[in-house]
Amino acid sequence: MLFHVRMNVELPHDLPEKDVADILQREKAYSQELQRTGKWRHIWRIAGQYANISIFDVADNDELHQLLCGLPLFKFMDIQVTPLLRHPSAVRADDS
Structure with missing residues (x-):
């Protein structure tokens, strides 16, 4: 299943810089591993914000939930999830 x-x-603001650096390092490693496995298919920054839009390709809601909960930044995130379905007018068959 695909999820936006x-x-x-x-x-x-009072989080020590050392802690921030550690969390960001772990976040990058975790997210890049998920990208390598194909679970985290796409990631885009949102200009001017500390935010991203990503596409996940996972088995179900539970798997997505587990992956998101594993993010080191999870407790500092507001996350919005939208399930995606293939549109019947789509011309590409290789992007599902």
Whole structure:
């Protein structure tokens, strides 16, 4: 199943820089591994915001939930999820 996921990040201003650096390093490693496996198909930054729009390709809602909960930044995120279905007028068969 494909999911459109918007993630807005709000780090506390009083979080020590050392902790921020550690979380960001772990976040990058985790997200890149999910990208390599094909679970996290696309990721785009939203200009001017600490946010992204991503496409996940997972078995079901539960798998998506587990992957998102595993994000080191999860507790600092507002996440919006939209399930996606192939549109009947789509001309490409290779993007499902």
